[in-house]
Amino acid sequence: PVAGFLAMASVTDIPTGGFCFDLCKRNAWLEANNSNGAIIKKAKKTGTTIAGIVFKDGIVLGADTRATEGPIVADKNCNKIHYLAPNIFCGGAGTSADCENVTEMISSQLTLHRLNTGRECRVATAITMISQYLFRYQGYISTALIVGGMDCTGPSLFSVHPHGSVDQLPFQTMGSGSLCAMAVFENGYQDNLEQDNAVALVRAAITSGIENDLGSGSNVDITVVKAGSVERFRNIDKSLPKYKSKKPLTYPAGTTKFFDEIVSKIEIVEGEAMEQ
Amino acid sequence: QQDFFFMFLKPVQKGYGPEKYWERILFRKKTLDKLKRTKDYQKKVSQFTPYQNNGGTVIALATKNYCIVASDTRFTNGFAIPSRNVSRIIKVSSSILLSTAGMQADLFALQSEIKEKVESYQNKDEKNFSIVNCSFYLSSLLYSKRFFPFFTFNILSGLDKNGEGVNFSFDAIGSFEKNQGSCRGKGEQLIQNLLDSQTLVFSPELYKKSEQIVNQVALVKNYFLRAVQRGISLGDGLQVFILTSKGVLIENNLLRID
Numbered sequence: 354p355v356a357g358f359l360a361m362a363s364v365t366d367i368p369t370g371g372f373c374f375d376l377c378k379r380n381a382w383l384e385a386n387n388s389n390g391a392i393i394k395k396a397k398k399t400g401t402t403i404a405g406i407v408f409k410d411g412i413v414l415g416a417d418t419r420a421t422e423g424p425i426v427a428d429k430n431c432n433k434i435h436y437l438a439p440n441i442f443c444g445g446a447g448t449s450a451d452c453e454n455v456t457e458m459i460s461s462q463l464t465l466h467r468l469n470t471g472r473e474c475r476v477a478t479a480i481t482m483i484s485q486y487l488f489r490y491q492g493y494i495s496t497a498l499i500v501g502g503m504d505c506t507g508p509s510l511f512s513v514h515p516h517g518s519v520d521q522l523p524f525q526t527m528g529s530g531s532l533c534a535m536a537v538f539e540n541g542y543q544d545n546l547e548q549d550n551a552v553a554l555v556r557a558a559i560t561s562g563i564e565n566d567l568g569s570g571s572n573v574d575i576t577v578v579k580a581g582s583v584e585r586f587r588n589i590d591k592s593l594p595k596y597k598s599k600k601p602l603t604y605p606a607g608t609t610k611f612f613d614e615i616v617s618k619i620e621i622v623e624g625e626a627m628e629q
Numbered sequence: 630q631q632d633f634f635f636m637f638l639k640p641v642q643k644g645y646g647p648e649k650y651w652e653r654i655l656f657r658k659k660t661l662d663k664l665k666r667t668k669d670y671q672k673k674v675s676q677f678t679p680y681q682n683n684g685g686t687v688i689a690l691a692t693k694n695y696c697i698v699a700s701d702t703r704f705t706n707g708f709a710i711p712s713r714n715v716s717r718i719i720k721v722s723s724s725i726l727l728s729t730a731g732m733q734a735d736l737f738a739l740q741s742e743i744k745e746k747v748e749s750y751q752n753k754d755e756k757n758f759s760i761v762n763c764s765f766y767l768s769s770l771l772y773s774k775r776f777f778p779f780f781t782f783n784i785l786s787g788l789d790k791n792g793e794g795v796n797f798s799f800d801a802i803g804s805f806e807k808n809q810g811s812c813r814g815k816g817e818q819l820i821q822n823l824l825d826s827q828t829l830v831f832s833p834e835l836y837k838k839s840e841q842i843v844n845q846v847a848l849v850k851n852y853f854l855r856a857v858q859r860g861i862s863l864g865d866g867l868q869v870f871i872l873t874s875k876g877v878l879i880e881n882n883l884l885r886i887d
Contacts, residue, residue: 425859426861566708567862568861592887602823604826608826608835
């Protein structure tokens with residue numbers, strides 16, 4: 354249980370089990386009685402398009418690379434396809450920090466599981482861990498994931514919603530550009546595609562999300578997971594600007610006026626190292 | 630036998646007689662109205678808003694004897710893009726350009742009102758409608774809708790009677806200011822400080838180096854190229870209007886479509 358703002362327990366108290374939603378109540382109270390909006394900061398969201406498809410030999414996952422903070426692009430080339438296990442990868446939409454931390458935590462749990470059992474992880478294991486974790490937080494951890502991987506039962510693709518619900522489907526899309534990408538999938542999906550066709554379909558879906566959704570943009574990332582091999586194509590499709598400026602913006606020395614100048618020498622003295 | 634019968638009749642309760650019926654109905658209505666006015670209820674019921682921010686960014690520069698107005702051509706509604714090819718600048722008269730960012734419907738309404746006024750003025754008077762007159766007219770037009778404003782952020786730019794470039798930038802309800810260059814719309818925070826750094830007021834040396842039209846147009850295009858990388862609702866196309874005493878030149882360029 355998280356040490357709550359309102360519930361200051363002393364060290365000698367035996368911790369009670371269950372959920373502690375004190376901070377959620379505090380946030381709701383702050384939002385209701387908020388005179389200046391500076392108190393509540395909006396988390397950086399990815400506003401994404403992620404897509405996954407099952408093909409003959411495995412899984413193709415695709416994602417765009419734009420991270421937004423409201424109406425501004427925070428990161429023009431971020432990585433949205435995260436590593437869970439050598440045979441399992443996942444694409445994450447929603448709040449950036451939540452996606453990164455949840456996937457790293459699950460990845461470390463899976464490594465421990467692998468060492469414990471001595472076998473390759475199954476995708477169902479990862480899904481069980483993720484969905485149980487997200488359900489505990491009742492949707493407050495806002496990550497929507499598409500988890501795909503290859504294990505002893507064959508290729509499998511799952512999607513997890515922020516409240517913890519799980520779907521297993523042959524093709525899935527998530528994020529703000531999910532409708533654009535799903536339209537391309539519905540148009541072009543067939544069972545048992547070849548790898549080249551599957552990669553081309555996912556690229557087309559992500560490109561559709563990039564062009565028609567404001568929250569997605571920049572480049573396309575693709576990851577192909579097959580039995581025994583993983584191919585990662587970072588920035589397989591780059592979006593180039595259409596017009597190059599002939600006269601770049603320059604600010605020559607002396608543009609900013611100054612009134613006073615103080616020049617001081619830095620003396621280097623040999624001495625002992627600082628204490629840790 | 631009659632006593633036995635009356636035992637099973639329940640006495641009539643006070644609040645259920647006919648004279649109390651209307652009191653109860655009105656009391657329930659009063660509490661319901663009070664409940665509707667509370668903040669929680671209003672949050673639950675979805676409300677219709679008459680405004681939409683359709684995006685768009687507009688830059689206008691006016692100095693010496695020319696005037697440059699540039700706008701992007703993307704029309705957005707939330708996260709969707711209904712149109713990639715929308716014009717935000719109009720020529721009000723031979724020496725005045727009006728550019729607007731904000732809601733497209735209000736933009737059309739405002740533009741048609743201004744055009745009508747200019748035409749009627751020109752039919753009555755021999756002199757042309759000068760830009761200074763136009764700016765005062767636009768200000769009073771916007772303030773006349775103070776309590777249900779046009780969701781528009783305008784810039785009026787052009788050449789005054791002496792042929793010098795003049796730029797007026799407005800807010801939604803009509804307050805305006807004369808300056809050398811300004812930016813309105815969703816990319817305002819991204820571009821305004823770049824514009825300021827090259828104006829006569831803030832850095833005269835830089836301004837004098839790039840005084841010519843060609844340099845200024847290249848600068849404006851640069852600002853858009855930079856802003857489009859960081860603003861999600863900017864992009865698709867760039868329309869540049871260059872107004873001099875000889876006439877108006879319109880340039881159409883392409884920007885990123887993502």
